[in-house]
Amino acid sequence: MANTIIRKKFGRRLRDVRKSLGFSQEGLGFKSNIHRTYIGAVERGEQNVSLDNIYKLAKALKVELKELFDF
Numbered sequence: 001m002a003n004t005i006i007r008k009k010f011g012r013r014l015r016d017v018r019k020s021l022g023f024s025q026e027g028l029g030f031k032s033n034i035h036r037t038y039i040g041a042v043e044r045g046e047q048n049v050s051l052d053n054i055y056k057l058a059k060a061l062k063v064e065l066k067e068l069f070d071f
Contacts, residue, residue, distance in 0.1 A: 008045030013071040014057065015043040021061055032060035 017030050025043070029036035034053055041047035047058075058065045 003048070004045060005007065007042075007048060009071045010049070011043040012047040013068055014039075017061055017063060017068060019061075023061065028057065028060055032056040036066075 018025070023031075025036040025039045028034075029039055032039075032053075034056060038047060038053075039057075042049045042053075054065065054068060058068055061068075
């Protein structure tokens with residue numbers, strides 16, 4: 001249960017940062033080399049995202065890792 005809560009919080013934060021920077025899921029997928037459906041699942045808290053993919057997402061968004069955990 002606690003794992004699901006943290007995944008949902010991370011997913012909401014990722015969505016907020018992505019939208020604030022004007023990225024679509026598809027655009028972020030292209031820049032990060034991560035499939036857009038996976039990004040959608042992460043944003044909905046359905047996917048337990050790896051540290052490697054968190055790094056790719058932060059790099060594609062041009063934000064520091066810690067910004068994705070500011071929730």
